[in-house]
Amino acid sequence: MTTPALNTVSDTFALTTPLYYVNGRPHIGSAYTTMAADALARFYRLRGRSVLSITGTDEHGQKIERTAQSRNIAPQLHCDEMVGEFNRLWEKLNIQYDRFSRTTTPRHHLIVKEFFQRVWDKGDIYLGEQQGWYCVACEEFKEERDLTEEKCCTTHPNQKAEWRDESNYFFRLSSYQERLEELYSAHPEMIQPESRRNEVLSFMKQGLQDFSISRVNLAWGFPFPTDPDHTIYVWFDALLGYVTALLDPDDEPTLDNALKRWWPIDLHIIGKDISRFHALYWPAMLMSAGLEVTQKLFIHGFLTKDGLKMGKSTGNALDAFELTDRYQSDAVRYYFLKEVEFGRDGDFNETRFVNVLNADLANDLGNLLNRTLRMAHKYCEGKVPAVAIPDSDALRSRGEALEGQVVNAYKNVAFHEACGAVLGLAQAGNKYLDERAPWTKYKEGKQEIVEEILYAVLESVRLAAYWLSPITPTLSGAIYKQLGYDVSFSNLKEEAAITLNNHGQWGILSAGQIMEKPQPVFQKLELA
């Protein structure tokens, strides 16, 4: 999706998920981040922004080399297979990305070389000694005191750390201590939420040390440009995948081309496990190369299942593929984005999952449309009534207030708030029907009042569907279809989104529009 570069900087919005490490198949955590990014991308498209939604994979490093080895296949083949799995899941989840950035591509290699050269010329890379315990799973050196008696790091208690004594090239992170401190004290809002920001700041306060950006005895990586015995450390290469992603498909892979339109990136969405790399290493690397840093970093929490940490070893991992097959993408997207405050840890519980989906989407919203639409067919021949709703109407005021609330929520990456506001309108609609009882008014022959009531509720449902569409595109499309529109929120491209830009306002549903026969837009879920 490329468009002419006519927009000013503020018209574009580039956001990223992490480039996922392809050690294994995608898990629910990766899905969580990607659903959030997709919802946000869809929101900004609705607002008329040019959006570049970036995801991808991080494919180098010892861990992948060994995983491929154990599977008896070439690393590249292993990566290709995993990429297929990621794509398959994103499709299932109705995720529309604009760029899928892979770190093993030749164009990425060229970007890395050019970037490396800038940092090298700046004098920020030097050869040093490093020895200590190395956890291959983390791809990091560990302090002795952080290891268990069996020499395992706490994150990977089943994998022994290895003693390494090697020469590595280091990046002078320490030189950037002051500039990073200045950056975050001038712009504290760059790291969200606050609790994570404080962790980053207190880590920084202890003093930043240089980190190694090369590895020896590792074939699966880009060769170190100035020393063929080394390969580039996987993180140095992976972060640059964000830059490579900005290239248009037919661009020469140069830094200038990559940076021409979308830089600086507006938002990185990441999990709390990689905040240090994104909040400290990455901006320092960018400063070294003379580039602007990313505008905002949003760090979300981890998911548990029934209150327990998920893990392969514990065997309680939630399979994102299965879950989506069973309940469909909208349900999965809605549950995680509505029921978990983004930034905090959250829990998956299947009973709660079913309860929430049924209560919110099937009953409050879906059934509201159903009952109103049925009346519209009984009382108004299935056409949108031609009436004007007075300013003073309570439901109308509520519908009009929604835009402000929801926009604010999405801008703050507070999906649960956006959902809450939308649901509030649906609940108000139900109550409004109950209080005004159009079925009674109809029997009394008060046709005009009936039409007013129905219009107000139908328009509220439309607004709710519209504002929920970043999260539940399929459902929103189904609602719009029943209301007589020919719009797909699922495959919303920039051009189509623009025609919908004003749909956040009250009064868009036009008189006389022929609506479909009511049919449940969201089937009730049952516990499997």
Added chain:
RNA sequence: UGCGGCGUAGAGCAGUUUGGUAGCUCGUUGGGCUCAUAACCCAAAGGUCGUCGGUUCAAAUCCGAUCGCCGCCA
């Protein structure tokens, strides 16, 4: 050891900055309505706000101590 967070009805959370009858969603129970996907609307039950002590006319909210859980410390 250090820094930070959390502990409020069966579950998930808000309220703690600026003390003053304990609130929201889901679930449960009862009633209402009949347009609806047994749905929606109303109401009720359910909490000595981790524990102990202090300040105060009054504390979930302030102070001290204590227990438990979690995060960060390359």
